[in-house]
Amino acid sequence: MTNKSLYHIGFGQDDLGASAPRIALLSGDPERACLIAQTYFQDVRLLSENRGLNSYVGNLSNGRSILSATSGMGAPSLSIVVNELVQVGIRQIIRIGTCGSIQPYVTVGSIVISSAALCRQGAANDIAPVEYPAAAEPFLTVALIKAARELEIEHYVGITASVDTFYEGQERSNSANPNLMRSLHGITEEYRRLNVLNYEMECGTLFKMAGVYNFAAAAVCGVVAQRTFAENVILSKKDIAVNNAIATAIHAIANLE
Structure with a gap:
């Protein structure tokens, strides 16, 4: 220190x-x-x-x-x-973020609690090899799940895709660059078939750092976009999603042993 x-x-x-x-x-x-x-x-x-x-x-x-x-x-x-x-x-870090759902049943306004990450991030490769697992700490993750249940917040638990870019990396073509690389065409559907729940941009690196640095990490993200049918963020529900994620994290920490 x-x-x-x-x-x-x-x-x-x-x-x-x-x-x-x-x-x-x-x-x-x-x-x-x-x-x-x-x-x-x-x-x-x-x-x-x-x-x-x-x-x-x-x-x-x-x-x-x-x-x-x-x-x-x-x-x-x-x-x-x-x-x-x-x-x-x-010694313990909980990421509170926002994300885009890539599963039709994960609704805008709900939260995703990440159990692990499909980590497609350059920063993470400086921390540990590509093969190094990007997994959340189980006890913090269970605390988040328990908190969401007690608060009756709609929540989903599973694998998150952590990527480096908001537009190209998440297969958004409605931007300044409509010409995505061939390797990115269809990647959202591929991840959907792999049962990945959502896109975000940080927790994969956080989880790898936790493993290497020996601290506990977890992540809860409010869902602000539904990528099954659109690329845009649903601003009318952003505050609901963010407040749900915050409330879940606070309740989890308050009840940690």
Whole structure:
């Protein structure tokens, strides 16, 4: 652990206080990191806004110390933040994100709890070989499942496809680049047949880092797009999906032994 302020996250061990948190909620969006802290934390304190990687520390209602941090978009940014969070003593990380469903039964507004990831990410290859498993920590994952059941939130558990790009990598052609490489044509249907539930851009690298760095990681994502019939994000249901994911993570942490 380090007491000095780390270059990217902008804080060090000393900034976390006497009862430093061991668990972090990690969001790609700095506004989501703020929302989590302001809604669910007591005695909340801003640690840093360095590089837009906003971080907050506080306590849950049961007194558990907790961190809400920003990973930025995509695996390269996440890999930097996670490395530095581990350096300041974080030992459990739950990613709270958004995703696109690729199964017809996984509905917009629900959540996906990732048991493992099909990891198609360059950053992860710098952490461990392609063959290295990208698996969530089972006890944190079960805690998320239990929380979703108790809160009666529609949820699905299974394999997530983690890719590096939002458009090409997720077979979106309605963008500035309609000419996808041949290797990407039909990949969504291929993943659908492999029982992959959703697309997102971070948890595969997070899970590989957890295995190599020896910390516990899990992921819960709100479903904001249904890729069975369209490429667009359903903005009218985004808040519902995100709030469901946040509530699930908070309830899970509050009830951890």
